[in-house]
Amino acid sequence: MRTNWAGNHAYRAARLHRPTTLDELRAVVAAAPSLRALGSRHAFTAIADAGEQVVLDGLPADVMLDGDTVSFNAGLTYGELAEHLEGRAALHNLASLPHISVAGAIGTGTHGSGTGNLATAVRALELVTSDGEVVTARRGDPDFDGMVVHLGRLGVLTRLTLDTEPPFAVAQRVFEGLSWEALSEHFDALFSAAYSVSVFTRWKDVDMVWLKGRDALPETLYDATPATVERHPIIELDPVNCTAQLGRPGPWWDRLPHFRMGFTPSHGAEVQAEYLIPREHAVAAIQALRALTLPHLLVSEIRTIAADALWMSPAYGRDSVGLHFTLERVPVDGVLRAIEAALAPFDPRPHPGKLHLKPGTYERADDFETLAARLDPRGAFVAQA
Known part of the structure; x- marks a missing residue:
């Protein structure tokens, strides 16, 4: 039985194809009544599931x-x-x-x-x-x-x-103990303090702020203090597999991710959900989430994302804030209902590969369906699960 990365979804696909040429792939796709491509399986929903699946790792990299x-x-x-x-x-x-x-x-x-x-x-x-x-x-x-x-x-x-x-270098520094007052008062400046900024929290306190900079990183961050040791996003865990911190520069590919390429991520211990809301509602949405009790939460991450023009992107047409939730791998529908109710006034768009109960609203959704009907007239790629 094939499952996704987290083990919370067992694929129903009866057959997995691994073509080695483009022509083989074309034949597979044309013959399959129901098909989805399967990647690294780091989706927590049934988005990659269908009657049959195909993987591309048999094709040449051809970079x-x-x-x-x-x-x-x-x-x-x-x-x-x-x-x-x-x-x-x-x-x-x-x-x-x-x-x-x-x-x-x-x-x-x-x-x-x-x-x-x-x-x-x-x-x-x-x-x-x-x-x-x-x-x-x-x-x-x-x-x-x-x-x-x-x-x-x-x-x-x-x-x-x-x-x-x-190629460019990136340095990473972690700050601890930022107050909610400082985050709310300086939200825009905080998230402009470095090339990439992530806030980690369990919603009682701000656990950490991770700054990744292509230029000089700030030495101070409002009322937070610089970490003197390396940290894992879940503060109690060993940071051995996290990318290097403490302001040490390294290549872009070894600092922009939170985790190093040279290890295999843990499987089965967690599930994830994420919602993107318009950036102007960030402070109000954070206040709404702080009022909740969220059982099974391991950690949340707050990030900003620039607007884009891609029809079905969760950041389509609006500068956005991503509110991410890493949860224990247990039934979490009740937690999702509470999160979605708290975020409902802010027009949340869920990440389609992560757990959610309600879909988001997209201005170009009808255009996307028209495009899908034209490219897939026999409905082979219509979601089946």
Whole structure:
């Protein structure tokens, strides 16, 4: 039985395909009555489930740098891609874990912190539609903004071209003991204090603020104090597998994530939920969440994400704040109901690959469904679970 990363979902797919050529993949896609692509399985919902599944790790990596772009097999993980880019190019941002597949992160609008979500780096894409045809699109093409965050609904994403920039160094510093008063009063300045800013909390106190800087990091942060030892986002845990802190600079790929590439993330111990709300409501939403009692919560993370134009991105059309919840792997519907009720006045959009009860509202949702009907007229990629 195949399960997702957390073990909270068992895939019902009766068959897993691992093609080794594009032609084999096209034949698989054209023949399957119900199909989804399976990446690194770091989704906590049934978004990757269908009657059959296909993985892309049998296809060549085929990484090609060309000027300020890199193209590659979309099934690569960010860690694998970074190995190919080492010393030659960099990406603008990474998620907390480098172990996730690029296609999966792009297809669900996954983000880092501060800049636009990871999907905003997509310059061009290639996917195989349900009739086995190869469709390509480039930034600026009609419907391109609807194809990037594809939710697994449009076809199998086979190849991506991403924007790159010259390699850069990042240093990371952790501050502890920030007051809620300081966070509320200085919210915008706080989240502009570094290239990437993450606040970790269990909602009683602010446990930590992680700053990742491409330039000099601040020595002070309001009423917080600099940590004198390295920290894990869950403060009681050993930080041995976290990326280096204490202001020591390192390459972009080894500082932008919270966790190092050279270890396997723990499986089965947690599930995750996340909601993006308009940035202007951040302080009010935080106050609403602080009023809750949230059993099974391991830690929450607060981050900011720039607005984008990708139709089904949770940050579509609005600068956003991501409110993330890492929970024990137990039934958590009651916790989700409480969180969603508290956030309801702020128009939350849940991360589609993480646990949630209610979908978000998207202005271009009807346009996306029209696009999906055109690219998948036989409904092979319609969600079945």
